[in-house]
Amino acid sequence: VRAELLAVGDELLVGDIVNGNAAWLGQQLTTRGIEVVASTVVGDDVDRIAAAVRAAFDRAGTVVVTGGIGPTQDDLTRAALARAAGVELRRDADLEAGLRARFTALRRDVPEMNYRQADMPEGATPIPNVRGTAPGVRFELLGGVAYALPGVPHEMQQMFTDHVLPDVVERAGDPAVTVTRVIRTAGMWESAVADSLSEQVSRCQAEGRVRVAFLASGGQTRVKLSCSAPTRAEALEILSTEEEQARAALGVGVYGSEDDTLEQVVLALLRDRGETVGVAESLTGGLLGATLSAPEGASSTFRGGIVSYATEMKAALLGVPEDVLERHGAVSGETAEAMAAGVRDRLDATYGLALTGVAGPGEQEGKPVGTVHVGLAGPDVVLSRALRLPGDRALVRTYACVSAMNVLRLHLLDALPAS
Amino acid sequence: VRAELLAVGDELLVGDIVNGNAAWLGQQLTTRGIEVVASTVVGDDVDRIAAAVRAAFDRAGTVVVTGGIGPTQDDLTRAALARAAGVELRRDADLEAGLRARFTALRRDVPEMNYRQADMPEGATPIPNVRGTAPGVRFELLGGVAYALPGVPHEMQQMFTDHVLPDVVERAGDPAVTVTRVIRTAGMWESAVADSLSEQVSRCQAEGRVRVAFLASGGQTRVKLSCSAPTRAEALEILSTEEEQARAALGVGVYGSEDDTLEQVVLALLRDRGETVGVAESLTGGLLGATLSAPEGASSTFRGGIVSYATEMKAALLGVPEDVLERHGAVSGETAEAMAAGVRDRLDATYGLALTGVAGPGEQEGKPVGTVHVGLAGPDVVLSRALRLPGDRALVRTYACVSAMNVLRLHLLDALPAS
Numbered sequence: 001v002r003a004e005l006l007a008v009g010d011e012l013l014v015g016d017i018v019n020g021n022a023a024w025l026g027q028q029l030t031t032r033g034i035e036v037v038a039s040t041v042v043g044d045d046v047d048r049i050a051a052a053v054r055a056a057f058d059r060a061g062t063v064v065v066t067g068g069i070g071p072t073q074d075d076l077t078r079a080a081l082a083r084a085a086g087v088e089l090r091r092d093a094d095l096e097a098g099l100r101a102r103f104t105a106l107r108r109d110v111p112e113m114n115y116r117q118a119d120m121p122e123g124a125t126p127i128p129n130v131r132g133t134a135p136g137v138r139f140e141l142l143g144g145v146a147y148a149l150p151g152v153p154h155e156m157q158q159m160f161t162d163h164v165l166p167d168v169v170e171r172a173g174d175p176a177v178t179v180t181r182v183i184r185t186a187g188m189w190e191s192a193v194a195d196s197l198s199e200q201v202s203r204c205q206a207e208g209r210v211r212v213a214f215l216a217s218g219g220q221t222r223v224k225l226s227c228s229a230p231t232r233a234e235a236l237e238i239l240s241t242e243e244e245q246a247r248a249a250l251g252v253g254v255y256g257s258e259d260d261t262l263e264q265v266v267l268a269l270l271r272d273r274g275e276t277v278g279v280a281e282s283l284t285g286g287l288l289g290a291t292l293s294a295p296e297g298a299s300s301t302f303r304g305g306i307v308s309y310a311t312e313m314k315a316a317l318l319g320v321p322e323d324v325l326e327r328h329g330a331v332s333g334e335t336a337e338a339m340a341a342g343v344r345d346r347l348d349a350t351y352g353l354a355l356t357g358v359a360g361p362g363e364q365e366g367k368p369v370g371t372v373h374v375g376l377a378g379p380d381v382v383l384s385r386a387l388r389l390p391g392d393r394a395l396v397r398t399y400a401c402v403s404a405m406n407v408l409r410l411h412l413l414d415a416l417p418a419s
Numbered sequence: 420v421r422a423e424l425l426a427v428g429d430e431l432l433v434g435d436i437v438n439g440n441a442a443w444l445g446q447q448l449t450t451r452g453i454e455v456v457a458s459t460v461v462g463d464d465v466d467r468i469a470a471a472v473r474a475a476f477d478r479a480g481t482v483v484v485t486g487g488i489g490p491t492q493d494d495l496t497r498a499a500l501a502r503a504a505g506v507e508l509r510r511d512a513d514l515e516a517g518l519r520a521r522f523t524a525l526r527r528d529v530p531e532m533n534y535r536q537a538d539m540p541e542g543a544t545p546i547p548n549v550r551g552t553a554p555g556v557r558f559e560l561l562g563g564v565a566y567a568l569p570g571v572p573h574e575m576q577q578m579f580t581d582h583v584l585p586d587v588v589e590r591a592g593d594p595a596v597t598v599t600r601v602i603r604t605a606g607m608w609e610s611a612v613a614d615s616l617s618e619q620v621s622r623c624q625a626e627g628r629v630r631v632a633f634l635a636s637g638g639q640t641r642v643k644l645s646c647s648a649p650t651r652a653e654a655l656e657i658l659s660t661e662e663e664q665a666r667a668a669l670g671v672g673v674y675g676s677e678d679d680t681l682e683q684v685v686l687a688l689l690r691d692r693g694e695t696v697g698v699a700e701s702l703t704g705g706l707l708g709a710t711l712s713a714p715e716g717a718s719s720t721f722r723g724g725i726v727s728y729a730t731e732m733k734a735a736l737l738g739v740p741e742d743v744l745e746r747h748g749a750v751s752g753e754t755a756e757a758m759a760a761g762v763r764d765r766l767d768a769t770y771g772l773a774l775t776g777v778a779g780p781g782e783q784e785g786k787p788v789g790t791v792h793v794g795l796a797g798p799d800v801v802l803s804r805a806l807r808l809p810g811d812r813a814l815v816r817t818y819a820c821v822s823a824m825n826v827l828r829l830h831l832l833d834a835l836p837a838s
Contacts, residue, residue: 012441012442012445012458013445013455013457013458014445014446014447014448014449014455014645015442015444015445015447016442016446016632016643017634018437018438018439018441018442019437019440019442020437022434022460023431023434023435023436023438024435025434026432026433026434027433027435028434030432030433030434036432036433036460037432037433037467038459038461038462038467039431039460040457040458040459040460041457041458041459042456042457043455043456048456048457055474059602060747098783105684107824112770121462134511169778211429213430213435215430217436253584255792279726281708284709285705285708285712285713285717285721286698286700286704286705286706286708286710286724287708289700289704289705289706289708289728290703290704290705290706290708290709291705293702293703293726293728293817294704294812294813296812298704298728299728299729302637302704302728302729303728303729303732304704304725304726304727304728304732304736305704305724305726305728306725306726306731306736307698307705307708307718307722307723307724308723309712309718309721309722309724310718310722310723310766313722315765316765316767317765345736346736347729347736360715361715380513392573394713395708397713
């Protein structure tokens, strides 16, 4: 059971917007066992859209088109579907009446052009759009079915979920189900994750039942295990064995699964112990606090922070001793520890977590870009860890936040390496 | 002069990642007058990749392929290019020696499989990759030229900029040039921007020379003007007239152009005056400081911040009077002003900028989600502005930061509305 995605719009080709619809639709279809064989973007040109529709039906029986069904002259998907099938467009009287009623209710006097949205290729049926005015199109042609949906994500998603996916799944009969599991790691680069799992990956490739993918972003690596089987139960059973083995190999590198975030996991560990955290930041300028306060309900655990961006603020706001700054520099393990202890005290938090380092573009105190120290102060601990992070200014800042949260996580689990 | 984009990777089709490379490449090619006619994603399957390459050359003379050139068995772009052209893959001895030297220098003992990256279709030439190990491929086939680049964005972008774009432009000779201008606004929702420019947009549509697009994201709206003309000079002349008119209509809503960011503009305004800023944050947890410290060179202007996430920290760390908190609440204009004054004093900054509000998911102090107060304290000013922001927790936090920076910007320009 195969599907193709076709997105229509010059704005996608020229890069004004990213084709997030394709990623969303790919997820939706894949998890229901529908293989997506290709995804294409074409501009607002009726011949090119029609050619792309025909090409898609060479490879797949289901084509989901997004974009080009609005009211303007640039909206050509309806006409292209008609052309691909060799039929005419016809104004649907019921749709037109519905649009008129809708615009009247909104007290909008719309140009006549808006009623182009009531045009349907002969033989097509409309797909209701409860969040916008443009109806979708379900159209059987070239031995398969095309579904045309708006490009506006929230309209498209509602229509796909309510009308398209159920139809596709029913047409597919009882396809193989694909089940996926995501394991989330922190503190391990992608190569280290891949090394830890290399034997398992080789075996899975040989057996051909489970696919293993590594997805690195934002200083974290996800391991995604996918399994297709005739039933969900079978797929889950196969996956659970593989997941267990992968988790064992990755050890404390694993912080969560599926949509967990590192910050949620750290906050939950603290919350379970009735503890709190405050942050002291230099190179990250507030990013660590922003990250730890992003999850809902953070306020029970995250106390706040002090951003001592200017070096003298480390002494004034955090009480870092002047002689520590002079002897070791602002970018040092000693300063990170003093920052952590200072913020713990000032915010009356169980833990103080600190970051100091060089984000770049230039070096600082003779220390190269990517030099970062994490400081941690707690009820019976003051420690620091030195890191050398790769990447540009933005990446170094992101990696620094992940590293700091991971130091706290490992400490809470009594699993922080001594190094 | 036409180009097509082809991205290779199962992870794109199943929606694990969004095809941001296509948007970036689309921008790069379009602004140099190269029309992008289609953009396709296919999975890790040598036959499907080869078929997609052949199909792309039916429509375009330049095909930029991203992904599938790494060292693993899933990396099939090289083999697919060879198959599309009907030639063999050959191991390039120089490339192999280079990879060996590189891995040795990194003290990495890599599996033999890594040297697959030295395989080239017969007749192809490598494209240097200074940021990673996988060389790119320049390959003349089917009457055009294919360029294969890594899927990792920062490697791909460097190689495209250094090697691919100059080659494509030289091959294109002297195409019609498309010139774009981006005008950046803050403090105006997309509908307000569109309303301000509605007459101009109608005229441009009627004249057909300049395309106007509105792009809203992160609480800001960009206006993109595009013009194609035989020469760059002609396009620029047409655009500059339109840009001037648009800027006049948008007034102080315009903060910059092209790749400017609001934080850069605010920092530059302060730097020009020899002034500094410190921030006090509540609902944003550090995001305002993270944003203001993101640009290179922020340290001359951004002093740091205090994140008083827990309500009692507003008194303890910022000196907000207890009776202000009791009488008006933590979410109030009075508290925002006291926070701004407190952080200005404690960070010895010219301006204190403060945010307090309700990010959600639930209301606070009986105030609904989206209630936000911006406080500003300066040499002879203490003021606050009340906002009601739409969206979920993440959007409210983002919009709050944009709003705070915009209040400071407008104040520095002596253009802050009295409201």
